Amino acid sequence: MGNQPSIFITGGARGIGLSIGKLFLEQGWKVGLYDIDAAELEKVRQELANENLLTGTLDVTNSDSAQVTLQQFAEATGGRLDVLVNNAGMVRVGEFEATPLADYQQMVTLNLAGPITMTYQALPWLKTTPNSRIVNVSSASAIYGNPELTVYAATKVAVRNLTEGWRLGFAKFGIHATAILPIYTRTRMVDDYVHLYQGLKLKDVTLTAEDVARVCW
Structure with missing residues (x-):
């Protein structure tokens, strides 16, 4: 097993995932940033230009994609995986019936x-x-x-409960499971939809992706 600690981050091309990756790179970790957006990920790779950075295209809902990508990461880290960050996700904002059902189904998946x-x-x-x-x-x-986030909120309730189950079930393996629950955060996900939130103004969103990353540390 390698001596350098490593972290694997999904949804790593922007926002919270990218900020987590940057913080851990600063601390000398081997960092894997993975995302389905290959073009954005390539921009990140060129911008950071760090020998401890690994990147790759990943569809987190596809078991084969997940297995192959994790195997490649493990080969690069000497079989070491200290932290897995499940960050990839999507949101749709607005009145329930205003969003196409297909979008909700994609969000749940x-x-x-x-x-x-x-x-x-x-x-x-x-x-x-x-x-x-x-x-x-x-x-x-x-x-x-939240009437504007009904399905999104439901998926995040499920993630929270899933984490609690893993925390209890994986303890025997020495694996710690934690969920973080950030409020509105200044990321593109919020910026793109802020006009749809009733009573929310962008100037009132003060939590940053860097703030959330520090919680992960």
Whole structure:
């Protein structure tokens, strides 16, 4: 097993995932940033230009894609996987009936099946890495109902409960599972939809992706 700690991050091309990656790179970790957006990921790779950075295209809902990508990551880290961050996700904002049903179905698959698929495929390496961690990015919307975020909030409630089950079930392997529940955060995901939130103005969104990244550290 390699000596350098490593972290694997989904949804790593922007926002919270990218900020987590930057922070861990600064601390000398081997960092894997993975995303379905290959073009954006290439921009990140060129911008960061760090020998400890690994990048790759990944569909977190596809078990074969997850398995192959994790295998490649493990080969680069000497079989070590200290932290898995399940960050990839999507949101649709607005009145329930205003969003196409297909978008809701895609959201449920990505936000919930994604973490399940990634964690399932990552377990062999998490089990063999001492004191490994799973960090699931949930949301403050998992705590209370929101008429503009009904389905999104439901997926994040599921992620929160899934994490609690993993925390209890994986303890025997020495794996720690944690969910973080950020409120509105200054990322493109919020910027693109802020006009649809009733009573929310962009100037009032003060939490940054860097703030959330520090919680993961």
